[in-house]
Amino acid sequence: MTAPGVDDGVTAATRARTVVERRLHPVTPFRRAWAPIAVVAGWALHDPNQAQRQLTRLTTTTLLIALAVVVPAAALYGFLSWWFTHFAVTDSELRIRTGLVFRRTAHIRLERIQAVDVTRPLLARIAGVAKLRLDVVGADKKDELAFLGEDEASALRAELLARAAGFAPETAHEVGEAPARELLRVPARELAIALALTGATWGALIAALVVLPVLWLVTESVWTVLATGVPLLGAAGARSVGRFVAEFDWSVGDSPDGLRIDHGLLDRAHETVPPGRVQTVRIVEPLLWRRRGWVRVELDVAGSTNSVLVPVAPREAAEAVIARVLPGVAVPDAAALARPPRRAGRCVPVWWRGYGTAVTDTVFTSRHGLLRRSLALVPHAKVQSVRLTQGPWQRLWHVADVRVDSGAGTTVTARLRDAREAAELLRGQAERSWTGRRDARPDRWMA
Numbered sequence: 001m002t003a004p005g006v007d008d009g010v011t012a013a014t015r016a017r018t019v020v021e022r023r024l025h026p027v028t029p030f031r032r033a034w035a036p037i038a039v040v041a042g043w044a045l046h047d048p049n050q051a052q053r054q055l056t057r058l059t060t061t062t063l064l065i066a067l068a069v070v071v072p073a074a075a076l077y078g079f080l081s082w083w084f085t086h087f088a089v090t091d092s093e094l095r096i097r098t099g100l101v102f103r104r105t106a107h108i109r110l111e112r113i114q115a116v117d118v119t120r121p122l123l124a125r126i127a128g129v130a131k132l133r134l135d136v137v138g139a140d141k142k143d144e145l146a147f148l149g150e151d152e153a154s155a156l157r158a159e160l161l162a163r164a165a166g167f168a169p170e171t172a173h174e175v176g177e178a179p180a181r182e183l184l185r186v187p188a189r190e191l192a193i194a195l196a197l198t199g200a201t202w203g204a205l206i207a208a209l210v211v212l213p214v215l216w217l218v219t220e221s222v223w224t225v226l227a228t229g230v231p232l233l234g235a236a237g238a239r240s241v242g243r244f245v246a247e248f249d250w251s252v253g254d255s256p257d258g259l260r261i262d263h264g265l266l267d268r269a270h271e272t273v274p275p276g277r278v279q280t281v282r283i284v285e286p287l288l289w290r291r292r293g294w295v296r297v298e299l300d301v302a303g304s305t306n307s308v309l310v311p312v313a314p315r316e317a318a319e320a321v322i323a324r325v326l327p328g329v330a331v332p333d334a335a336a337l338a339r340p341p342r343r344a345g346r347c348v349p350v351w352w353r354g355y356g357t358a359v360t361d362t363v364f365t366s367r368h369g370l371l372r373r374s375l376a377l378v379p380h381a382k383v384q385s386v387r388l389t390q391g392p393w394q395r396l397w398h399v400a401d402v403r404v405d406s407g408a409g410t411t412v413t414a415r416l417r418d419a420r421e422a423a424e425l426l427r428g429q430a431e432r433s434w435t436g437r438r439d440a441r442p443d444r445w446m447a
Helices: 004-017 028-032 034-046 048-057 060-083 122-127 150-164 169-175 188-196 199-219 222-247 287-292 315-325 342-346 392-396 419-439
Strands: 086-089 093-098 104-109 113-120 129-136 143-149 181-185 251-255 258-263 268-273 278-286 294-301 308-314 356-359 363-368 372-379 383-389 399-406 411-418
Touching (some): 129 150, 258 315, 294 315, 411 419
Antiparallel strands (some): 113 129, 129 143, 181 251, 278 294, 294 308
16 A cells, blocks of 8 residues: 555656647637648649639639638638647657648757747737747758747747756746847948948849840840849849848847847847857958958858858957857957968969968868958867868869868868968868867857
8 A cells, every 4th residue: 555645746746747738829820821822822823824714714603602612711721720739848858749631740859959049020020929940950940839929939938948958847937038148239220331332232233234234235125124124123122121121130149048149120030049059150251341340240050040140240349249159269360361372373363362271279260252251260179071172283283272071061161272281281180170079068058
């Protein structure tokens, strides 16, 4: 016979381990109800002639009957897809069950979660809901929960990060959102000027100014000029306006769970740069930005699509943020970069002057580009492989390339180094990578 106290304790522990499944926000069916309508629209776009013939045969009565069937069917599909979608946080994983006909259950191990982003599209902001997107190690596609109430999304994000950091299930709810300290905020005026000074915008405008008069002289057709000019001018405007809308009110904050990035004019996004998962940092310096001392900072993060850290900022401010991403790393200045030998100009005329390489105790650094400079930094601990490549023309002039592969599938290349220097770089980098991985801090949240 079991003692009453022991039985009560087992029952309480069993109740504590009970998995509580939750549903998404009730507004979600309106999002998913568009699926049947999208199928019809896709068929019409795939075969427009057949769709037009079918539409001409429809009478008003038939059209009303079709709408009376399609609209309720879409609403029913949205409701059922929402009803059969559940998620739950267990002791070891986030479980997401979806599927109306074909069931799918995603088991996301909590220790493999490396980023939890909260995005709020414009209509979602109006409805007071948000989308939760998860970056998981080894997964190419992000799993998402769309939609949750804004407060519920923030609370679930905090719980997942706390659980990924190793907090016990019973205390993860109490941890809450970790405090953040703002490191940098990009003014809207500075962002607008920077986008206006990018080469892509001016390139599209110059192409339009050159191509359109030539087309008019050759064809004398207004439609040909419009068909060519509208996409060119639209591409220039969309690239600049689109980036301005996406990168508006960009801020970077430092918190125990990583660097937090908030941005967006219409669609607000709350992203996280996971600690220890950054493989490569690139400092991009377009030609027209140099007079103002501005740079752009981009990232390669293993298993993540987050690629921009700072859209535009003074170099000193950008390097201060980089110091938080790569602790203990100092960005080498231009004087510290070793140029290729002059005979490298026989392989790559003129542009060889933009190449440079530096190796410190913490990072492998390589620069390329004359008009648009790009300085890449790879921590030694993140190097997966090192290769030396040398084509026949390079062998003739005794130069070679050293390629460093990182965990994010990217390669940083030290171009046109002296052949003996390249061989020494190859041997030395292999040793530095081994010692770097041995001494690296663990990739843990809130460590």
